[in-house]
Amino acid sequence: MINIDQKQFPRSSVFIGELESLNDRFIVAQIKTMLNNFGDEYVTFLEKVLFLANTSKVSPVDSILDYTTVFLREQVRFQQTDSYSHESFDEVYDEVYNNPDVMEGFYLDGLLLTQACWEIHYHIHRFFCNHFLPRCKGKAQGLEIGFGHGLYLYEILQQCQNKGWARCVIYGLDISEYSLKYATRLLKQSFSEDLFILKIGDIQNELNFPEQSMEFGLMAEVIEHIHSPDQALLRMRHCLKSDSPLYVVTPMNSNAVDHITNFQSIDEIEKLIISTGFVLETKEVFSVKQFQPESKDRTETLCAVFRAL
Ligand SMILES: C[S@@+](CC[C@H](N)C(=O)[O-])C[C@H]1O[C@@H](n2cnc3c(N)ncnc32)[C@H](O)[C@@H]1O
Numbered sequence: 001m002i003n004i005d006q007k008q009f010p011r012s013s014v015f016i017g018e019l020e021s022l023n024d025r026f027i028v029a030q031i032k033t034m035l036n037n038f039g040d041e042y043v044t045f046l047e048k049v050l051f052l053a054n055t056s057k058v059s060p061v062d063s064i065l066d067y068t069t070v071f072l073r074e075q076v077r078f079q080q081t082d083s084y085s086h087e088s089f090d091e092v093y094d095e096v097y098n099n100p101d102v103m104e105g106f107y108l109d110g111l112l113l114t115q116a117c118w119e120i121h122y123h124i125h126r127f128f129c130n131h132f133l134p135r136c137k138g139k140a141q142g143l144e145i146g147f148g149h150g151l152y153l154y155e156i157l158q159q160c161q162n163k164g165w166a167r168c169v170i171y172g173l174d175i176s177e178y179s180l181k182y183a184t185r186l187l188k189q190s191f192s193e194d195l196f197i198l199k200i201g202d203i204q205n206e207l208n209f210p211e212q213s214m215e216f217g218l219m220a221e222v223i224e225h226i227h228s229p230d231q232a233l234l235r236m237r238h239c240l241k242s243d244s245p246l247y248v249v250t251p252m253n254s255n256a257v258d259h260i261t262n263f264q265s266i267d268e269i270e271k272l273i274i275s276t277g278f279v280l281e282t283k284e285v286f287s288v289k290q291f292q293p294e295s296k297d298r299t300e301t302l303c304a305v306f307r308a309l
Pocket residue numbers: 097111145146147148149150152173174175176179201202203204219220221222225226249
């Protein structure tokens with residue numbers, strides 16, 4: 001049994017207790033490792049994520065288990081077929097982004113919770129906090145494409161507030177009306193509505209922000225969801241001022257209900273981003289195997305900060 005301070009971390013205690021009572025091994029084993037490796041830093045983050053997920057109608061335990069089950073099913077399918085389940089963006093739009101049973105049923109909540117329940121996602125989040133957040137200091141406005149649940153936008157606003165940085169307004173574009181609703185609710189819990197401007201839109205069609213208007217950009221877990229990642233990156237580049245940091249996370253060999261582009265190598269991804277007008281500042285590559293050596297999962301994820309030329 002995992003023991004944590006109930007008074008200090010009430011939501012985490014209940015959440016972990018429920019997972020243990022269901023005899024879940026997959027998530028509980030990862031939580032145990034993260035607790036051992038990161039202690040209070042980890043459980044403070046879990047508590048924050050559970051607080052942010054509290055506006056959802058679905059219980060966090062159901063969301064993380066459903067999200068994980070669907071994800072693992074897609075990965076087994078990839079091991080058998082070596083191809084992603086979907087090729088067509090329109091198909092994914094109908095089945096996932098425009099489907100409340102998926103988006104509000106488990107997708108948005110589940111994906112948010114993976115940041116604190118899957119080791120690989122927790123490490124990606126730590127990379128973001130250590131390498132991207134400090135680069136947002138003093139910036140007046142920035143943009144995230146595919147904000148989903150809105151956690152990254154939350155972290156930026158919280159950092160500006162806690163550290164007394166300059167006032168920063170964040171813009172977000174996402175194709176799903178359900179992401180818009182979810183992230184708006186999440187951000188409204190803590191921040192005034194004039195600090196975030198979220199819109200529905202498709203990065204594959206247009207990005208209506210003036211040239212060189214943004215001082216940082218985020219494209220986390222989004223370029224693998226579209227047909228022409230290069231065009232999306234060029235649109236983002238157009239909006240960014242020179243020297244602005246761009247945070248990119250993208251996996252390869254990672255089947256999901258909404259992934260349509262599989263890259264052949266991490267090198268290919270880096271070269272693609274560089275060819276659209278960026279230089280690489282810093283990166284880490286995380287694989288599922290490094291956290292679960294017995295796993296057959298071949299996912300590798302590039303997590304990087306680029307700088308606009
Ligand atoms: C996997 S989620 C990523 C959420 C968050 N950025 C993260 O890293 O956890 C992908 C998000 O991209 C959005 N998305 C997918 N295709 C898009 C497109 N063509 N234009 C804008 N947003 C898109 C989806 O609606 C979803 O919210």
